[in-house]
Amino acid sequence: MPDPQRTEPITEAAAPAPGASRYFVRFTREQRYMHAVLFTTFLGLAATGLPMRFSESFWARKFAAGVGGFGAILFFHKLCAVVLSIAFLIHVKEVFQRGLLRREKGIFWGPTSMVGNWKDVKDLLGHMRWFLGLGAKPQFERYAYWEKFDYWAVFWGMIVIGFSGYAMWFAPFFAHFLPGWALNAVLVIHSDEGLLAILFIFSIHFVNTHLRPDTFPMDMVIFTGVESEEEFQHKRPLEYQRMMKEGKTESRLGIAPPLWLLNFSKVVGTIAVFIGLTLLVLTLTAYFH
Amino acid sequence: MPDPQRTEPITEAAAPAPGASRYFVRFTREQRYMHAVLFTTFLGLAATGLPMRFSESFWARKFAAGVGGFGAILFFHKLCAVVLSIAFLIHVKEVFQRGLLRREKGIFWGPTSMVGNWKDVKDLLGHMRWFLGLGAKPQFERYAYWEKFDYWAVFWGMIVIGFSGYAMWFAPFFAHFLPGWALNAVLVIHSDEGLLAILFIFSIHFVNTHLRPDTFPMDMVIFTGVESEEEFQHKRPLEYQRMMKEGKTESRLGIAPPLWLLNFSKVVGTIAVFIGLTLLVLTLTAYFH
Amino acid sequence: MARLFATRPFVIRRFAARAFAPRQFAARRLVPFALVLLFLAWTSNAHAAQKPVDADCLACHGDATMTDGASHSIAVDGQKFSQSTHGSLECTSCHADIKTYPHPDKIAPVDCKTCHADQASSVSGSVHASASDHPCTSCHGVAHYIFPKDDPRSNVYPLNVPKTCGTCHGSPDLAKKHGLPNVYPLYMDSIHGFALSKEGLLVAANCQSCHGSHNILSRTNPQSMTYKSNIPKTCGTCHAKIEADYEQGVHGKAVAGGNLNAPVCSDCHTAHAILQPTESAFRMQSTPICGNCHKDKFSTYRDTFHSQLGSLGGYVETARCWDCHGAHDVRPASDPASPVNKANLVATCGRCHAGANLSFVQYQPHANARDRKLSPGLYYVRLFMNLLLASTLTFFLIHTILWLIRSRYSQVKNKSANGGKNA
């Protein structure tokens, strides 16, 4: 169904218009795609996991009846789990290759690493002081402490939820290695960690990265990959200074996000936030019912 | 799960290396996304529709049992149908807006239109003559006749399959407007036209556009959007000449497809072709059983 | 009609009175004919001349419009009567006080007891003892047209019994008045009621299969078929193997030992609204019933995936109580015959879990994550997970709220100087 030819100029190849701000790349395409796979499968896992966890609520039964019974829910949950597992393994393989085999710098240590360091502790305390009006706002590096927390929470969650999930799926096999009580524990672990992930992502992560006044209604950077120079300077002053000092400006230059990408991101992001908030409300009602 | 920062240059902004061939845009991003939505939902519809059509075959029953029963199949079929319907309506709206409201040229008539014309007939006959060694290969414009056929086959199929599908889904409602025998006819229409679409796409379309020697194993242009100058010139000589003559070369210039996009396209394309061929084999075995 | 027979004498209008009733004109015309018949009967059967024969009675009562002083019909359809179970009797067999013709104005009510002494004595000791409220005809139907109980026309033909009992017991008012549950609709929707009324299965349990017929006693009466400790035997009339199984189980032994808190059939299956046990609705309804007594086991069961998936509704195959413990012969796990005895666990779990092995059955289907002594590992895992969940969420909730407030404050103060539209 190819569309009749468009005559507009191709946005991708367009040079930045004179006077417009420069854009810098914060997330590579791989990172953005990984985030897309992650949030898509996460929404799928949450949407199928919650009805199983809160199966006595009326909406869980409605949902099960609507999609063709518990078998369909379980099938879809496992399907999403497998896709997410593959994405996770690809990510781990890549970090391992780049960090250990190719010995790229900045993967495990330094300002560009996801690994926590002393500055993160100071940033956290400084941020809290700023919240209370007791100090200036800390200057964040490439990854702020809450972003590192997001990353490691998901990393840890993936291992924990994944392992416990597969242990339930293939219980007779896992029983060869695990003690009896562990077969009981995996459900507790899977459902509590899953609940934590759902509550955290659909409340804290949504608010921190998308819904707080600075970014409202949505921080597009994970969708577009780029940030304007002003924004970059304002949000990550240390990284901006470091980049300038190291003369890496050129290599980080990106293009302004094309309109289609902004629109597309808005639609996808809004749908994801909407589904997430719906699931959050359902979870909280079921939990406190 | 953002990845540690990459230090490679950003491919999108890169100017073509000197000496490398120029790339020209053949499909806009909207067109490529429309194709992606189309083939994803089409695979979903085929994978759920075929088990219903050939429900007495052993694989249909296995499939139904695997995904949690017939309810899940029907649910997923309707879900894909709704997504595809929305995409179709968006496309129709756009063609209508650009062709009738904004009066863009080349939408309905002329060498860039999808609408068939006298040249297509001549091209078809000339192509056939060439097949038999009786003449030279015709020179194709922007859209060759078999591409126009693909487009209109899908367009017509969408209306026919969509209408007959919704008529079955909401039969008591449609019964207000349709005669009694039409309620019988919609199944015949839906299943024959669906079968035609499946057989056509998974054999003719796959071979014509992807598996024939000129393009084997896959024509990437619908995924990357761009074609190298040599390829463009070879495949669409008339369009190339027109473009040169009209001096529109600049506006059609694209960037070389980045490696990630080529790899991504290969993976997605291979999966789609693999699923399609599997469904084709299952269909043929069930049909001739 | 029923009240008429059992509680008040017939008051037949005299001929003189009848002569003024235009509606009874037809009967009046029959009088000469009846007299002729009477004469013939007298001449041919001289020694019984004083006692009227059926033909004499029908000469008047055969008129379908005939009524008594209170306008109640006293007509008898001789044809239908002759087909009934009493058809071979003469009118005077029951109306024994009628010796002459014409008979007196007031005649005695027919007493069924004369012939049916056993049944009458049973009824008089039953909940239906009051003869004025429960004449025989209230169940057996119109007095002159009583059919044997294997005749589909009989009110006590198995397929008609629920409707007959339902005449009174299907009324919510009567149920209310006597403090009884309104069981008729429950029964009709049950597996017994369905088999009987929809499929017309003669052997399906009807009201009297469980309650008896003439000797129905209150369920509080230890002699009653529905007295709690008698229920297994009552159900066992048909469900023999289940009764035998039940008696081998802990519940059966407890009830036999006089512990009336232990469940009998009706506690799990309900008394009237009994469902097919393979039905989704029964599987959904019965686990909580076990939980009424086994509260701790039910609460720990609800923590498991068995329960979580099972509560989704529809037909979900995950294990319910009886899938593991057995349904009727529930035995302690120490009993080698119990499916949850250690020696049987691999087989029991293996019924659903292909590949179940000795380590797999170490799984505790009733582990209590809140009990540190019984399940220490699980207890600490749960504690850790809950603390992790609570502390993470609490910390970040406070963090986020403070951030929100401070950001908004900064934003308002700086008049949105920083942060672009898509920041």
Add this chain to the structure above:
Amino acid sequence: MARLFATRPFVIRRFAARAFAPRQFAARRLVPFALVLLFLAWTSNAHAAQKPVDADCLACHGDATMTDGASHSIAVDGQKFSQSTHGSLECTSCHADIKTYPHPDKIAPVDCKTCHADQASSVSGSVHASASDHPCTSCHGVAHYIFPKDDPRSNVYPLNVPKTCGTCHGSPDLAKKHGLPNVYPLYMDSIHGFALSKEGLLVAANCQSCHGSHNILSRTNPQSMTYKSNIPKTCGTCHAKIEADYEQGVHGKAVAGGNLNAPVCSDCHTAHAILQPTESAFRMQSTPICGNCHKDKFSTYRDTFHSQLGSLGGYVETARCWDCHGAHDVRPASDPASPVNKANLVATCGRCHAGANLSFVQYQPHANARDRKLSPGLYYVRLFMNLLLASTLTFFLIHTILWLIRSRYSQVKNKSANGGKNA
């Protein structure tokens, strides 16, 4: 044991012979004691002195190790015998030829017919007529321990009947020998067999509910309970309402009218492997059964979405034959009581299709797209679609194949000069 009683005389070893058999030492020691008993019996009961009493018999036969000349046990458990249905009789009631003690070597086989003349005459007219192959004891069990049929110890207690019949009829060899189907496993998995053996439901149909007991006849015999035209009545013994419904329907009327091609109960439900009709397996299996006769209707049904979805297996609710036409009282569409009568279609379709209206029920569930006269619109639609499908595919198949050949030819000729890797 069974063969022993009915086909050969007892051959008891003489005392002298027994004296040499060491295994019968215990019996030998009882001899003096028995003589004392005999004397006591003689003194107290002088006029019957010659006829031995039970105690006399048990004096020898009470020894559990006693055997006859062919080493068959001829011991009798007096305790168990006294509980049996014949326990109140004396040994000599049946072994009537024993008048003296000790009794002769050869005694006559017991003839049950002496008392049970009716049953014996029934059996002699049945398929089990051959007394040597089918002695009474083959069904009723060991001769001295026969219990009444409502006693769970009886071989003909309802719950034991299938096992009893299965002793012979559960063997594939016997089935083969007589050209009978091996029905025992089919019955055991059926709804009747399941109710009987798994649930122990006494009222569930067992073998003799349908085949009779003493008077079993071949199904080719018009007097047989299982003769085709008698089957509805046989099933109706329990399924009364269904029989009544069936008799109102076209199938019942045809069979009653002597058309033995019309189906009876067992044609749709099978004879032994009867399934619960709400079960998925029955819904899958039965539509083709209707199709055996109604070939055209079945073929057109299979063209519909009802059939397509329904064939997916599992529990699929789409309409099968009887969902629309009724199951037992199938009537012609012209009959106002038929659910497919025009006046009832909105209600019938509306049971599944919420919002069904008069135009909706114009849908033809058996439209034949191949029949131009009956369904012209549909015929031409199908014709057009098929032509479209065939012509499009044929054209493009040829087009593609030619293209492939020509492309490859060009490619080889030009040595891949044109077209890049990702062309």
